[in-house]
Amino acid sequence: xxxxxxxxxxxxxxxxxxxxxxxxxxxxxxxxxxxxxxxxxxxxxxxxxxxxxxxxxxxxxxxxxxxxxxxxxxxxxxxxxxxxxx
Numbered sequence: 001x002x003x004x005x006x007x008x009x010x011x012x013x014x015x016x017x018x019x020x021x022x023x024x025x026x027x028x029x030x031x032x033x034x035x036x037x038x039x040x041x042x043x044x045x046x047x048x049x050x051x052x053x054x055x056x057x058x059x060x061x062x063x064x065x066x067x068x069x070x071x072x073x074x075x076x077x078x079x080x081x082x083x084x085x086x
Contacts, residue, residue, distance in 0.1 A: 007034075025053050 016030070023033045041047055054062060064070060074080040 022053075026051070 019033070020030050023030055026033075028036070036051075053059075072083065074083070
């Protein structure tokens with residue numbers, strides 16, 4: 001495993017506060033977000049990435065799934081398709 005290093009950057013205090021709020025909504029720390037950004041930049045050999053938090057509707061649906069609300073279970077794919085055709 002490669003050794004760890006520290007990166008220090010100077011940014012406007014207000015920008016940092018705003019960024020922290022955005023990433024908190026995505027359940028990420030500022031450090032995690034920066035590591036993700038760097039990893040994607042290396043992987044794509046560029047900065048062609050876009051991260052957005054889910055829309056309110058999508059977040060509500062994801063929360064329902066996490067709470068197992070209105071979930072259906074099927075024993076076979078055929079049963080699933082029968083339900084989808086209704």
